[in-house]
Amino acid sequence: MALFNSITKCQTMAEEKANLLSQDSETEDFSSGYDSPEYFSDQDTKRSCSNRLQIVPLSDKSDFSSAESIPFNDYSSEDDDIHNDNDIADSMKVTNVHTLIDNIRYILSMPDLCDVMFIVGPQRVPVYGLKAILSTRSRLFFVMFLKYSKEALKQKKKTKITKHIQPDQSNKLTITIDNYDVDVFRTFLLFVHCGTVEIEPSKVTGLLCLATEFDISDLRNSCWEFIDRCLSVQSFSTILMKETIFYGDHKAAQKLRIKILKLQQRHR
Structure with a gap:
C-alpha cells in the first residue's frame, strides 16, 4: 500500500506547516517570512499530492509489495530476442576469382581440354582456346567460329567416310592467324579468357x-x-x-x- 501511505505523509506535513503558520501569526513582533500565509485543506493536500504522484488503478489481484516488478518495456525482451534471431542472414556470398582464373589458365595449357586451335604466324604455332569464352567476349570471334563450323560441316558431307578411314577424334575447330606474332596473340587470348595481361x-x-x-x-x-x-x-x-x-x-x-x-x- 505504498501509494496510500505517501498521501497520508503529505497530509501530516501540511497540517504541521499550517499549525506553525498560525502560531507565528499570533506574535506581532515576529514575522514568518511569508507575506500571506497559506492554509491547506484536506482537498488541497490531496490535490497537491496527486500532482506529484501518478496513481495507476490496479486490479485486486495485483501485488503492490512486489519489488521485482518488470517494467513495461521489458515485457517484449523475449520477443525481441526471437526477432533478432530471425534477422540473421540465411545466405552468404563467397567470391574466389583467383581460383577461377587459375583453372582457366590450366585448361588453356591442356590442348585436349580446349575446343579451338589457332595456327598463328609464319611459324604456324598452335595456340588453344575455348570457344564459349571467346564468343561471349567478342562478336567477331562468334562470327568467325560460326563461319568455320559451317565450312567444316560442308567438308564432312563431301568426304565419304569408310571403315578404313578414322574420323578426327580431336573435334577442334582450326583457324589460321597469319598477321600476328605468336607471343602477342597468346597474350591477347590470355587476357580475353582471364581478364589479366x-x-x-x-x-x-x-x-x-x-x-x-x-x-x-x-x-x-x-x-x-x-x-x-x-x-x-x-x-x-x-x-x-x-x-x-x-x-x-x-x-x-x-x-x-x-x-x-x-x-x-x-x-x-
Missing part, C-alpha cells in the same frame, strides 16, 4: 591491333594509356615505331604511327 612496349602495338580488330574495348583503352606513357621516353617511341611497321596494314598501327611522327616533329 602484362603490357610491354614490344607487345603493346600488336595488342592494340588485336583489341581493335576483335573489339575488346577495355584492352584497347589500356593500350592507348600505356602508349601515352611510353611516348614520353625516346627509346620507347623508337620501339613503337618499329612495331607499327610490322603491323603496317592495320588501322590502329597507322594511327599510332601518325601520332609518333607528330610528336617527333614537335620536339625538333
